Amino acid sequence: MFENDALESKSARTRARIxxxxxxxxxxxxxxxxxxxxIAEKAEVSVGNAYYYFPSKNHLVQDLYVRVQQEHAATAHGxxxxxxxxxxxxRIVFETGLAALVPYQRSAPGFLAAMIAPDSPINPLSAxxxxxxxxxxxxxxxxxxxxxHRLPTDVADLLPEALFVSYLGLVLRWTYDGSPDQEKTSRMxxxxxxxxxxxxxxxxxxxxxxxxxxxxxLVTEVRS
Amino acid sequence: MFENDALESKSARTRARIxxxxxxxxxxxxxxxxxxxxIAEKAEVSVGNAYYYFPSKNHLVQDLYVRVQQEHAATAHGxxxxxxxxxxxxRIVFETGLAALVPYQRSAPGFLAAMIAPDSPINPLSAxxxxxxxxxxxxxxxxxxxxxHRLPTDVADLLPEALFVSYLGLVLRWTYDGSPDQEKTSRMxxxxxxxxxxxxxxxxxxxxxxxxxxxxxLVTEVRS
Numbered sequence: 001m002f003e004n005d006a007l008e009s010k011s012a013r014t015r016a017r018i019x020x021x022x023x024x025x026x027x028x029x030x031x032x033x034x035x036x037x038x039i040a041e042k043a044e045v046s047v048g049n050a051y052y053y054f055p056s057k058n059h060l061v062q063d064l065y066v067r068v069q070q071e072h073a074a075t076a077h078g079x080x081x082x083x084x085x086x087x088x089x090x091r092i093v094f095e096t097g098l099a100a101l102v103p104y105q106r107s108a109p110g111f112l113a114a115m116i117a118p119d120s121p122i123n124p125l126s127a128x129x130x131x132x133x134x135x136x137x138x139x140x141x142x143x144x145x146x147x148x149h150r151l152p153t154d155v156a157d158l159l160p161e162a163l164f165v166s167y168l169g170l171v172l173r174w175t176y177d178g179s180p181d182q183e184k185t186s187r188m189x190x191x192x193x194x195x196x197x198x199x200x201x202x203x204x205x206x207x208x209x210x211x212x213x214x215x216x217x218l219v220t221e222v223r224s
Numbered sequence: 225m226f227e228n229d230a231l232e233s234k235s236a237r238t239r240a241r242i243x244x245x246x247x248x249x250x251x252x253x254x255x256x257x258x259x260x261x262x263i264a265e266k267a268e269v270s271v272g273n274a275y276y277y278f279p280s281k282n283h284l285v286q287d288l289y290v291r292v293q294q295e296h297a298a299t300a301h302g303x304x305x306x307x308x309x310x311x312x313x314x315r316i317v318f319e320t321g322l323a324a325l326v327p328y329q330r331s332a333p334g335f336l337a338a339m340i341a342p343d344s345p346i347n348p349l350s351a352x353x354x355x356x357x358x359x360x361x362x363x364x365x366x367x368x369x370x371x372x373h374r375l376p377t378d379v380a381d382l383l384p385e386a387l388f389v390s391y392l393g394l395v396l397r398w399t400y401d402g403s404p405d406q407e408k409t410s411r412m413x414x415x416x417x418x419x420x421x422x423x424x425x426x427x428x429x430x431x432x433x434x435x436x437x438x439x440x441x442l443v444t445e446v447r448s
Contacts, residue, residue, distance in 0.1 A: 110341070113340055117337045118400045191442060198432055199423070211415050211418045215415035222397060
């Protein structure tokens, strides 16, 4: 028993070291110039050992996605507990999401080029990205379900997946943002949320309701 | 004089042949697998001659962008003459834009990966892409300026550039659209335009007006 625990813990430590080395390299060198060989060197393990834990560089990208989303969720949770208005809660999820990405701003364009093809395994909409994506969609669901709002149930149900797609749009704009601290993206988010707050009460009107539901459903279908 | 005309016309014909060969190859093989050598072979000119007319493959992509926009403008103009309502006119520009892209749907993901980096010379927001972009922005300007609407002047002025950015978003969604005839993209556009028609009269309300102006301004700044 004890011996197994020790082995598992050694294995977990090796895995964590490889993961940390990959993240460091992704930040320093970017996606394209990071190789399994460089990661193994940095982590002081053999290349074979690195491949044992992560079958490809893209598995390390997925590992990175999950770590970023863990941080995103941890920061968001604390703040969500303090707010009840829907738009305030959405603002928290969007803003903490961008904050968790800050270390990757400089390397974001390279990642974007590698992930944008619809069949890329590191595309945020791919089957491979489900673990990280489910965490983000879950955060938006938590934001919607814990909020005081008077949205029709069908619209509220579609909202988390549609908000995830709009979050990807925001991150795309952020990748292009050369302004200090990406303040243009922050201001765009702020203006968008203010208009959303004005628009939300209208969603209950019959014509607006059905068209909004249809638009949201089509937005969520981007993934299929 | 006559001899010069003959030379110029021969030169124009060679250029057109290289351009047509490139488009054919972009459609058949996609962006990455198209080379200047292949284009020259297809056009039956020497590689050196091809480079004389187009200094790089990306110059041929810009040539393609301009041709697509010429077709887009030609189709849109005829239809714009028949409609006065703003949303109808915007629908025409969006729909004829997607129609002009149909031959490129299969090769779109490869182009997307090559153009998405903010510093790519074939990025639609790049300085190099100004000729094609100006044509599309011009079409949206024509759609707005020739329309019956009661939008505040500052909003109407910002609209064409902001519509161009939203058009890029629509084309991004279209690139991912595996549904027959990309009907999901068409339905998303339709639902979005119906909501826009409902929202437009509210833009004149003081709070909505200033926030809309700010959001549009920030959207147009994606390019800077």
